Amino acid sequence: MIWNYASFLKKTRTGILTLLFLFLPAVARADTLDSGDTAWIITATALVLFMTIPGLALFYGGLVRTKNVLSVLMQCFAITALMTVLWVVGGYTISFGEGNAFMGSFEKAFLMGVTPESLSGTIPEILFSMFQLTFAIITPALIIGAFAERMKFSAMLLFTGAWMLLIYSPVCHWVWGGGWLMNMGALDFAGGTVVHINAGIAGLMAALFLGKRKGYPTTMMMPHSLTLSVVGASMLWVGWFGFNAGSALAADGTAGMALAVTQISTGAATLSWMFAEWVRHGKPSVLGAITGAVAGLVAITPASGFVGPMGALAIGAISGILCFFSATTVKRVLGYDDSLDAFGVHGVGGLVGAMLTGVFAAPALGGYAEIGSIGRQVWIQFVGSAATIAYSAVGTLILLKIIDMVVGVRVSEEEEATGLDITQHDEKGYNY
């Protein structure tokens, strides 16, 4: 037998390389599937869906009067279904298609071209699209808090469907889909502008357009079940790990830090709202504590991938106090009926978070982003927030005006007095 030295060397080298490969830690490369990342994002998708159904549904549902509880649950559930279909049809491609600086093009309408093999970073693109869908679901669902107890179901479906396609998706494209805000360097890790400022402003516009509920503010309209609201808020807190840590789109240290700062900010905000109320009124309220938690969750959202624990403490404490004032004093002074504080908590909290992201993302303050100066970044954050506010406000008003002309957005006075559960759905929430 002739001994082939070259062949021997080649096999040896292959053998050594194979051995090395087996023992090296898995290195994520931009164009290969990472099963750890994929497994986490599958989980995160479920967590964020859970935030809407039933997290937000119960949080809002408990805050309305008994006669309207089903209307809130139904709105959240129906929005989930409707956004799912519309996202596939057009939302995904408008948000994440190539397109231009303003919106994506339609090459991925109906998720065409997205196969089980298509990748988005280290996860399957189809999974990325579904993860993003859960954001496109919860954003319009947040708005319902502003027009609770007085909006027609049909008008709500038309409005939220159109809003997701025409307002949410373009803004999503600006910030995450390769649009102008992304190129400008705006920092929004998980949706301070795309989700919370967007929904919050839309909510304010809706509250102003629809007008106050009959009897507001002199008639007492107490939450029919704060018990449900606490359950809902707790589900939001847990689910938000999927929202923020999932936005790392990887199972790594960034995700871990995002989870940590989410927890820290929420703890701080719960306490700061609670203590603010304790000082103001003499007793801390359950509603205050859970709303403070939500404020902290909202505010840390844009910052979650960029700030450290100290920044999170500050963002939480500050957002708790500022949202406390916006949902109580400011709201009462200005007189608008934002029934469940979609603007007071999500709008204001999102704005506070977006601006503070510019501050605490700086490495000097414990942050992890590559930014120029704090001043420059805060300016960029301001531009992003202002653009979202302007677009959402104008767009929402136009949509509401059109829908009002077609089907009418508000229920009649008598329907409002009887309650939406009976008048919109022929059902009662409780039968005992």
Next chain:
Amino acid sequence: MKLVIAIIKPGRLEEVREALSQIGVTGMTVSEVKGFGRQKGHTELYRGAEYTIDFVPKVKMETAVDDDLVDKTVSTIVSAAGTGKIGDGKIFVLDLQEAVRIRTGESGSEAL
């Protein structure tokens, strides 16, 4: 026959029921109501706004008794339901024209 209606504090119902059964009053109807007399309500907080709730939860107890048992019934309720504080409640005594036991058709005192 008389119909004795007593509005009492919810927490005193058990005492009243027990005390009445001691004197031979073994039937009553109870409902949960709200009301106020001189007792002040309480405040509730919602989104930083304080609302005054005037109505206080109470229990309404109704029982039909023979004329010769009325005074004892009233005094028993007074001692069992009373706490000495504002909000103890009130008792009303009405003339009862007729009473009928549905199962047997008995009427009058037999039905009580």
